[in-house]
Amino acid sequence: xxxxxxxxxxxxxxxGGRFASGPDAIMEEINxxxxxxxxxxxxxIRGSIAHATMLAHQGxxxxxxKDKIVHGLNTILSEIESGAFEFSRRLEDxxxxxxxxxATLIGPAAGRLHTARxxxxxxxxxxxxxxxxxxxxxEKALTALIAAFLDRAEEHADTVMPGxxxxxxxxxxxxxxxxMAYVEMFGRDRSRVRHxxxxxxxxxxxxxxLAGTGFPIDRHMTAKALGFAGxxxxxxxxxSDRDFALEFLSMASITATHLSRLAEEIVIWSTPxxxxxxxxxxxxxxSSIMPxxxxxxxAELVRAKTGRIxxxxxxxxxxxxxxxxxxxKDMQEDKEQVFDAAESLELAIAAMxxxxxxxxxxxxxxxxxxxxxxxxxxxxxxxxxxxxxxxxRDAHHVTGRAVALxxxxxCDLADLSLADLQSIHADIxxxxxxxxxxxxxxxxxxxxxGTAPNEVRKQIAWWRARN
Numbered sequence: 280x281x282x283x284x285x286x287x288x289x290x291x292x293x294x295g296g297r298f299a300s301g302p303d304a305i306m307e308e309i310n311x312x313x314x315x316x317x318x319x320x321x322x323x324i325r326g327s328i329a330h331a332t333m334l335a336h337q338g339x340x341x342x343x344x345k346d347k348i349v350h351g352l353n354t355i356l357s358e359i360e361s362g363a364f365e366f367s368r369r370l371e372d373x374x375x376x377x378x379x380x381x382a383t384l385i386g387p388a389a390g391r392l393h394t395a396r397x398x399x400x401x402x403x404x405x406x407x408x409x410x411x412x413x414x415x416x417x418e419k420a421l422t423a424l425i426a427a428f429l430d431r432a433e434e435h436a437d438t439v440m441p442g443x444x445x446x447x448x449x450x451x452x453x454x455x456x457x458x459m460a461y462v463e464m465f466g467r468d469r470s471r472v473r474h475x476x477x478x479x480x481x482x483x484x485x486x487x488x489l490a491g492t493g494f495p496i497d498r499h500m501t502a503k504a505l506g507f508a509g510x511x512x513x514x515x516x517x518x519s520d521r522d523f524a525l526e527f528l529s530m531a532s533i534t535a536t537h538l539s540r541l542a543e544e545i546v547i548w549s550t551p552x553x554x555x556x557x558x559x560x561x562x563x564x565x566s567s568i569m570p571x572x573x574x575x576x577x578a579e580l581v582r583a584k585t586g587r588i589x590x591x592x593x594x595x596x597x598x599x600x601x602x603x604x605x606x607x608k609d610m611q612e613d614k615e616q617v618f619d620a621a622e623s624l625e626l627a628i629a630a631m632x633x634x635x636x637x638x639x640x641x642x643x644x645x646x647x648x649x650x651x652x653x654x655x656x657x658x659x660x661x662x663x664x665x666x667x668x669x670x671x672r673d674a675h676h677v678t679g680r681a682v683a684l685x686x687x688x689x690c691d692l693a694d695l696s697l698a699d700l701q702s703i704h705a706d707i708x709x710x711x712x713x714x715x716x717x718x719x720x721x722x723x724x725x726x727x728x729g730t731a732p733n734e735v736r737k738q739i740a741w742w743r744a745r746n
Contacts, residue, residue: 332349396492453735558634
């Protein structure tokens with residue numbers, strides 16, 4: 280025989296020490312979202328003020344009640360921002376926490392605020408507003424990163440460096456041209472941000488639980504008040520849609536991938552073996568045991584953040600893939616993924632912008648490496664096509680023999696004698712040496728979007744006019 284205390288103790292052990300009250304405590308733990316959705320407080324209050332204003336305008340609630348509600352909500356906003364507001368897990372989420380406090384402040388009038396809306400369209404509104412604001416912050420951050428690259432590109436439009444494929448020296452390019460490659464990447468990312476804002480620029484409030492409402496609300500009024508282009512057009516889709524969150528995470532993942540590629544180059548280029556760049560102390564650390572080391576920790580952490588952001592995208596795709604219309608509680612798992620990815624992306628862009636602006640470019644090391652690996656071989660082949668009239672495949676073969684001879688003599692192509700080159704093909708003249716330097720190579724790449732310094736400057740001017 281056991282007494283009541285023993286039974287309670289046994290039950291608690293079964294459920295686990297963390298859940299002191301058994302199944303009810305577990306339900307509270309899994310159901311509550313206030314631990315993370317309190318981040319939506321400003322959007323929730325803003326949406327409620329717009330909703331109450333519309334209700335009064337439509338004669339659904341009195342102007343007196345509306346004024347009490349708006350005053351109470353602004354008071355709560357001040358309390359939260361000052362740190363005086365006490366959030367309660369018992370009240371589950373940000374909506375109920377604010378509503379309960381509003382009732383304490385203004386009494387029965389608070390109960391009229393929820394007329395013609397549901398927590399389903401309320402959370403959809405709060406989350407959309409937050410994501411839209413985050414996208415706008417991301418757009419500004421990417422614009423700053425693009426500006427940093429434009430400055431470095433202009434500074435180094437003439438700086439020669441090796442261009443790589445397969446991480447092998449391919450052809451000489453300019454560092455300015457290389458910088459502009461990242462301008463194009465992050466420019467596409469910014470376009471995706473702008474498209475995401477356009478795609479989600481509709482107000483969900485007024486869709487209610489899933490079927491709309493019988494009250495004579497004006498959804499266009501609330502949409503305008505909240506800065507949306509208009510209201511959503513289907514109430515079922517409205518409360519079940521999280522495409523805006525998925526699109527944010529998709530954009531974030533692609534952007535993070537670009538940041539990671541840049542971070543990888545920074546890590547490689549800062550090694551003594553490359554020595555193309557020298558990181559500032561602000562974005563690197565020393566070793567705890569090896570005093571000579573300067574570690575590119577900021578770049579490595581930017582590279583690592585990509586895994587977190589990609590994981591958030593996969594997590595939310597997996598949450599959404601099996602949900603029937605309309606709203607399901609599974610959707611509560613959307614916010615933590617977006618909040619975490621947004622924080623990681625903001626930090627990564629800011630860190631990379633700082634590194635790009637602060638890094639020292641070692642132009643001497645870049646130039647020395649630009650001519651290694653017979654990087655002007657393609658220029659020799661092109662010269663044979665233009666000046667000697669060879670088909671390109673024949674010119675390619677002749678150039679291959681010239682590279683083999685240079686390897687045999689342990690010299691660069693430009694160091695071969697005219698006699699050496701004529702022993703491979705008699706039509707080669709001394710004019711060939713005009714194209715075998717790295718400076719001549721990059722200057723010759725004048726096609727639109729090419730690495731010739733003048734072309735690089737044209738692209739910089741085009742981007743500056745649009746950034």
